[in-house]
Amino acid sequence: xxxxxxxxxxxxxxxxxxxxxxxxxxxxxxxxxxxxxxxxxxxxxxxxxxxxxxxxxxxxxxxxxx
Amino acid sequence: xxxxxxxxxxxxxxxxxxxxxxxxxxxxxxxxxxxxxxxxxxxxxxxxxxxxxxxxxxxxxxxxxxxxxxxxxxxxxxxxxxxxxxxxxxxxxxxxxxxxxxxxxxxxxxxxxxxxxxxxxxxxxxxxxxxxxxxxxxxxxxxxxxxxxxxxxxxxxxxxxxxxxxxxxxxxxxxxxxxxxxxxxxxxxxxxxxxxxxxxxxxxxxxxxxxxxxxxxxxxxxxxxxxxxxxxxxxxxxxxxxxxxxxxxxxxxxxxxxxxxxx
Numbered sequence: 001x002x003x004x005x006x007x008x009x010x011x012x013x014x015x016x017x018x019x020x021x022x023x024x025x026x027x028x029x030x031x032x033x034x035x036x037x038x039x040x041x042x043x044x045x046x047x048x049x050x051x052x053x054x055x056x057x058x059x060x061x062x063x064x065x066x
Numbered sequence: 067x068x069x070x071x072x073x074x075x076x077x078x079x080x081x082x083x084x085x086x087x088x089x090x091x092x093x094x095x096x097x098x099x100x101x102x103x104x105x106x107x108x109x110x111x112x113x114x115x116x117x118x119x120x121x122x123x124x125x126x127x128x129x130x131x132x133x134x135x136x137x138x139x140x141x142x143x144x145x146x147x148x149x150x151x152x153x154x155x156x157x158x159x160x161x162x163x164x165x166x167x168x169x170x171x172x173x174x175x176x177x178x179x180x181x182x183x184x185x186x187x188x189x190x191x192x193x194x195x196x197x198x199x200x201x202x203x204x205x206x207x208x209x210x211x212x213x214x215x216x217x218x219x220x221x222x223x224x225x226x227x228x229x230x231x232x233x234x235x236x237x238x239x240x241x242x243x244x245x246x247x248x249x250x251x252x253x254x255x256x257x258x259x260x261x262x263x264x265x266x267x268x269x270x271x272x273x274x275x276x277x278x279x280x281x282x283x284x285x286x287x288x289x290x291x292x293x294x295x296x297x298x299x300x301x302x303x304x305x306x307x308x309x310x311x312x313x314x315x316x317x318x319x320x321x322x323x324x325x326x327x328x329x
Contacts, residue, residue, distance in 0.1 A: 005120065061115070066092070066143070066284075
């Protein structure tokens, strides 16, 4: 199924959880935060939060800035 | 307790020995970022929150690998936000990113040319963030009325600009910053505008509690040496403030005694 990730479409398997998505992207263990359809999903809920078709996901991290 | 420890900067109940706060933007690479920040002696370090670059090399080091939250107090900022809603959203993401850490630097910008703060949106965001339990250090203009309002709303530090972000023009309206400091009960820090070490020293000599800077260090020819210069300028300025400067006089006053002069 298709989701929208950081402004681009991405194909993920049906029923994938946020943890599955993070693994698919090679971001396991990285310091990131995830918003699903404008709502922040705490890290502890990533394994149990399932994605649905056309979900909008934002994954952010810290970068240099002042 | 040493004199330095007694003179700590206290923000949201936490004590810091360094009064220099630094950003992490515009450096050549993460090695330079790490070395410059180490040389600055800063304990509070600002970072931006941005979309993760999907498809990047997964082994590539992340900023927080070199600027560890175990070692530094990370101060996520809302740079690049032009509305209260975007700034609040960014702060909430930062809190999730940093495991519930509540200290944020709020900046809501007005336009890209000046990066001047939009105070209407800043006040709206402050209201929401304070209610939501954030400790807000707020970037603001040098208007004493607005600064007092932000303090009343519960900001833990008020941070008027010295001059425009990244301009390096120094402190253009020291009189306004003095008025802000006169009545403020939370720390007043100069945020933005410092160009070189003397600008930082001037802010501290005026009695500012601290200075936040990024470009003055990152855009120097030798950022690591400039970071060290800024650390010294902040310390020198603070000591000069505590020592109390001599009064300004119109005419000369001889330092050597007149008695015993050879005839």
